[in-house]
Structures are given as C-alpha cells and as structure tokens.
Amino acid sequence: xxxxxxxxxxxxxxxxxxxxxGLPLTRKKNxxxxxxxxxxxxxxxxxxxxxxxxxFGIFVVANSFNR
Numbered sequence: 001x002x003x004x005x006x007x008x009x010x011x012x013x014x015x016x017x018x019x020x021x022g023l024p025l026t027r028k029k030n031x032x033x034x035x036x037x038x039x040x041x042x043x044x045x046x047x048x049x050x051x052x053x054x055x056f057g058i059f060v061v062a063n064s065f066n067r
Contacts, residue, residue, distance in 0.1 A: 003054025007047040014043030 017023050017040020022032035031039065 007050030010047030014040040
C-alpha cells in the first residue's frame, strides 16, 4: 500500500516537470526546461514501478490467505 501511495506522489511530482513553472527546487527557485523534463520522466517511471510493485505485493498477500 505504501508503494502505491509513494508511486502516486512520485508521478505527481514528475508531471510538474512538464509544466512551464517546472519543478520546485527551493521556495523561490524552480528547475525548468530540458532538465525538468528529464527529471520528470525519471519520476514518472519510478512512480509507475512503485505502483506496479505495490499492486503485486498486495496481490501476493491477498492470495496467501487462500491457501
């Protein structure tokens, strides 16, 4: 379950990299341009992996009760 939540947060952060304002680095500075897009793609891929891993873990635990 934690993996799914972290995956959603990671994808949300990654999608901010595709906006004109970019990724927040500090309160007053954002990462923009190609760098933000590359970091955003990495965050989205990481989030997708975490969601799949979390769903697989829940599936395995749920099926262990059937035995």
